[in-house]
């Protein structure tokens with residue numbers, strides 16, 4: 290999928306922007322606080338109805354304005370041009386896709402698949418299991434149609450088990466929720482494991498001597514391997530009762546990124562982690578493409594921050610080889626960017642975007 294046209298109103302300092310992006314690479318250059326991240330935020334808003342920087346829409350709508358608007362023409366792999374847009378005020382959200390109102394945001398997220406890299410993306414490696422699960426859930430939601438349904442079923446059963454635990458319910462009540470958890474946990478585990486395998490395959494194709502050591506991506510299901518989950522839950526019931534919540538299960542799943550026998554977070558430098566995460570997200574985009582025959586749009590904010598020139602050049606060559614539509618923001622136009630062909634360059638200043646004519 291690609292963006293053919295973007296119109297943005299009242300997103301942060303972007304009052305009124307009209308951008309015709311390239312189908313391939315779009316480089317957005319501008320000084321600090323010019324509106325680079327705001328552009329990516331606007332694209333993210335259109336796809337997910339929220340920002341990646343703040344949960345509060347108030348922060349994103351331009352000061353003294355009532356609503357923001359992002360409208361786009363997009364092209365899918367069948368080359369059909371579809372118009373889509375979002376209007377968001379303090380109290381309401383309106384999303385349209387192909388002239389029809391979109392009722393659930395997850396449908397719109399499916400219409401506009403994005404992969405985002407920001408200076409915070411290293412948290413996929415260095416952050417909490419919760420952050421990794423959040424990423425895994427989104428990645429899986431995009432490639433597996435039934436995932437959201439099973440995820441919801443699991444969490445409903447989990448919430449109910451926790452309520453019964455807290456209220457001192459009897460074993461029969463608890464065990465009935467456990468069997469619901471068990472059913473969906475098995476499905477989630479299988480789907481998650483399959484996804485991690487596909488991701489690892491794509492990752493190993495991308496990783497050509499960029500990072501040292503033998504890298505492995507290991508899935509943790511949230512309870513010990515080789516135990517019967519139903520029995521395991523039953524065995525831990527009494528202690529879960531005392532705590533008032535469920536300690537084991539799919540809601541505690543994690544992904545371990547390993548190099549040789551260590552966690553990547555404990556061994557790699559910050560720059561190496563950043564390159565690793567970029568490669569993982571590229572592998573995610575390729576996995577998506579294999580399943581959906583569509584390339585997600587890649588958004589890279591502040592590309593090159595914290596990297597030396599060699600690392601920047603390596604990273605850029607992996608990203609360029611992706612072949613889908615890419616938006617890269619940077620404060621500087623460095624050498625590796627200047628040498629690229631088939632690109633559009635935009636200068637941004639005070640929320641105004643101008644295409645640089647070559």
Ligand SMILES: Nc1ncnc2c1ncn2[C@@H]1O[C@H](COP(=O)(O)OP(=O)(O)O)[C@@H](O)[C@H]1O
Pocket residue numbers: 300301302303319320321322323324325326327328347348349350351352
């Ligand atoms: N709600 C808002 N209304 C208007 N301007 C805002 C709002 N929120 C932030 N800004 C301003 O928008 C500008 C662009 O921010 P940002 O996109 O983060 O810049 P960049 O990524 O180029 O460094 C900044 O000057 C910031 O102060």
Ligand SMILES: [Mg+2]
Pocket residue numbers: 325326327590591
């Ligand atoms: Mg920024």
